Amino acid sequence: MDFERPKNEDIGFLLKTLNNKLDTYRTKNMTPLELTSSQFEVLLLLVKNQDRVFYQTDLEKILNRSNPTITGILKRLEGKGFIQKISRPNDKRFKQIVPTQKAIDYIEEGDVNRRRGEELLTEGLSGEECETMRRCLKIMVDNLKKYKEDFHD
Secondary structure (H helix, E strand, O other), rough: OOOOOOHHHHHHHHHEEEEHHHHHHHHHHHHOOOOOHHHHHHHHHHHHOOOOOHHHHHHHHHHHOOOHHHHHHHHHHHHOOOEEEEOOOOOEEEEEEEEEHHHHHHHHHHHHHHHHHHHHHOOOOOOHHHHHHHHHHHHHHHHHHHHOOOOOE
């Protein structure tokens, strides 16, 4: 017999619920670091890839976030002393986003919290189940990108 699946069992609903709970967990654990989960995500990318040059547009594309969202995150990070914006000599409109030493020091502590959250999230799942989950989630993200190339938050 066919029946309509309750909304709370839809994959999208479950993913949104999981994301909300994970974001709350991460933000709570980042509070001592003066960072939100989104701010930490940006800093982690910058600190772990210091050999690369990043501009705001790069962060928008890599993190799949809108311009206003990244603008707000960068403004708050700069105000807290976690990043610097360095103008290009030949074009002042483009500013390289660079982590400060404060960011580098804080990321080490924050990364421990991130790994703890990942362990909590995957508790009870085998390595193979985790890999299957990653693969499925990547496919879902790619499916949405096909729908609209600039699909942002």
